[in-house]
Amino acid sequence: MSSADPRELIGTAPAVEEKALEAALRPKALEDFVGQSTVRTQLSLVLQSSRMRHTAADHVLLSGPPGLGKTTLAMIIAGEMQAALRITSGPAIQHAGDLAAILSSLTDGEVLFIDEIHRMSRPAEEMLYIAMEDFRVDIIVGKGAGATSIPLELSPFTLVGATTRAGLLPGPLRDRFGFTGHLEFYSPEELQKVLRRSAGMLDMQVSTGGFVEISSRSRGTPRIANRLLRRVRDWALVHGVALVDDSAASEALDTYEVDSLGLDRLDRAVLEALCTKFRGGPVGLSTLAILVGEETETVETVAEPYLVREGLLARTPRGRVATEAAWEHLGLTPPPPRDEETSPLWNG
Template sequence: MSDVERTEFNLPDEATRTSPLQRNENVESEAHTGEHDIERSLRPKGLDEFIGQPKVKEQLSLVLTGARNRGVTPDHVLLSGPPGLGKTTMAMIIAQEMGTSLRMTSGPALERAGDLAAMLSNLMEGDVLFIDEIHRIARPAEEMLYMAMEDFRIDVIVGKGPGATSIPLEIPPFTLVGATTRAGMLTGPLRDRFGFTAQMEYYNTDDLEHVVTRAARILGVEIDKEAAIEIASRSRGTPRIANRLLRRVRDFAEVNGDGRVNLVAAQGALEVFDVDDKGLDRLDRAVLGALIKGHGGGPVGVNTLAIAVGEEPSTVEEVCEPYLVRAGMISRSARGRIATRLAWKHLGMTPPETAAGLF
């Protein structure tokens, strides 16, 4: 709204009042800033504040401390693991620990080698370049990245055809932090150029309880231990989901109570938002329902399941399946997806004798 030119008219006796346009501007600005500040404030600022991933923290601390002691830039770092476990936060912490700037981009945004060259040429010595979803980087940009990571140099091609000229461009030493949810899709030459590779694991309930408690303290929310455990147990082992559920529970407690988050408020809010005691949401239960009620427990192909629940096959395969498989409710076979005994029981149904699984 600040980019739009406007004229305001105030009556003489109302000259000291705030105009409606200004009030609306203030409200929009505060709302935008508030949401932005919430997301930023929940991110840990250092390794000592980062909850969970003890092995990764120990290894990364050694890498960073060694680099600081030698006065050099750290080795390039590859962070792999499912979404929401803190890969972006870890990249921010690396820059913070080294006292340098962080430049952020994503693999899909680097479609041409020129896009990467422009970003690399603007780096300062010691900067941290973070590329999210690095497995989706375009091939020409990836090949340019090889030389940049090893020799801190890139070749810029000027012109086309027989008259094209290669101009070498030196770039200052930097640290590349790559994040990927599919490490297997990285090419061998790119993966081998990272000096340190970390695999981020799902969180247990105890660590997620600490995540929820810390976030509640930052948000100024009073929360009981039982409520924090309840939220943590339904968060699919993912801090991002835990923080999101906490904000929704906070809304419920403020609207329907005195603002304090207790066990009753947490259970009531999670019921309203369709998150059951196993962390399954509406789509997860729809997939299980289609598999069990519609096809007798399977085996069923992912395309058939997607049609049954009205979603794209990629949504079912990438959003629902990983957690359902990890929770032991679906098994995958060459013929399709099969519901386990645990899935039958979760829907309140008696599993047949031929049902897969031990439970």
């Protein structure tokens, strides 16, 4: 049986072959969406009010880490408003003309979803200001002194923007959203609800212990939970296991190198390099990336956020440091402190 790259299991970007399955597992209505109770309640009021007023819903900004349901909520918004959905992404809109072409083709009440909206170009952002507020764009015809601005009226639409880095959005753009919702990581109990729904759709028999085991390794992220569930399904099918209990789920996920905390090969390599090569740090990011054989950006964006959130790694001005919990998780004994660390003159 061939092994899969653990980053395909833990990483939050869906693989191409997985997209069809992930789309099938997405809830279609707000009442079926698990978790994010505050955002769901607030968004439900916004949508109900818009339907009662027979107008397009206010523009919506959804922020939070990847894999928590921002795209799913955009699809639900379109479904609740009985409107068509247009999907694009910030990196795909690098010129104002690209955005103008999309906006001018929108129909009355249509929902435009822009993923990673903070990565749009500045000229496109400036055009979006007017489009969101006045439902109008100004098309520049000609060049130089002979250039002419032609206003183009747009059909009323709802913009749903998604971002993993809300701080990078310029204030004027952020202020034009009528509703802003921040998505939080899921609790193990919420993930178990997600897994139960998905297991039913996948026709899987999973015990309560099996759900607990999978949810505990899912990093608080539904996308990862569903992906691990499908890999457990593959393992159970090949091994002829009809009912997936906690031991079967544990053995399956161990096969894919996902440990009890949800750490994959890269996560453990980072911690092991810190602990065994540098006595727990501090170590610079570039040095750490070389040691684990990955790009600096991969270590910083894929491994570090979860390790920091779980209290296994700390970022300091001097570099990355393994915490006491990291030593304990790896089954290693921390070395005695260096002489300079015990000195009152040490400024660490």
